[in-house]
Amino acid sequence: MIDEQKAILNYLSRRDLMSFSPVAALIDMDGTLYDSMGHHADAWHRLMTEEGIPTDHDEFYLYEGRTGVSTINLLFQRTFGHDATPEQAAELYHRKTLYFSAMPPVEPMPGATRMVDLLMSRNITTVLVTGSGQNSLL
Template identity: 60%
Template structure:
């Protein structure tokens, strides 16, 4: 009697073929912060939009969702190039990011994303390392990780804007996270909510999962390289055990 296919088999097989892997053996979860662990993107977009409009930069709040994953300096340079035809100076980048951080702090406190703790609990229960990988350098948000997700991240398992030369979509943040966890790309799972982060994870060779927690459509996540896309964090947390089982079972000749 033919056995029914395992969940996510087509997506896993496409990923294995595209990356020329025999299998994925998950040992580490490399997890984004803003929009993934925290419902913080509304505040970030408001703070960035306020800052840039004060400078005379033509922009919309919505476009800052697409910049998520970049370092603050990279975001400032991208908008300066578009509006003024030049990069910001180091002094400008430092002072402007400080202003953006101040505007962010004036907004209501951000809350953990619904389902995020459940997701982390699954990774912990199966013995996978959890590494925080964020383009943020905003200490006020980073300080909340231990309080909101106790026991989920070791202090030395974090890659932030301070640890990289190139932010997302460059693969460097995830490559450094793999080195920190001492795992290979085929032993890594990336969890992201934005196309730039998805692209970075896929370019690093990880099985990259997109979760559409904001206004970005799933098609944008798929085009960026997401192997699987979920419509919410609770849905992802619920389906994660079956996805991990399938990853451990399915090989390229399945």
């Protein structure tokens, strides 16, 4: 029995279910469809370093899934004790987007195409969900 079959059987057993028939799949973009988290971490770290906000490069992997404004406000709260103004947040996120867009293109995650093709072949509605505003990926 392959691992995914074991996982499904374990899920059914834990919930006392007889079958598992999903009708939709919510699929995140960064780190699921595209191997883009390294670029995000690089862009965020560059931006915050320029702004004098102390960060560790790798901490940005922890913020995957947050919106840009949420990440900015998290770091502003930690450093300054308050949120960024809406204007500050917009300007900072715009700069982060420029840094990200200037990097080489990212590749799809291994198996991403196969996963989406399999879902679609089984008539499972696939929905892209993302906190990213990166038009280059969207």
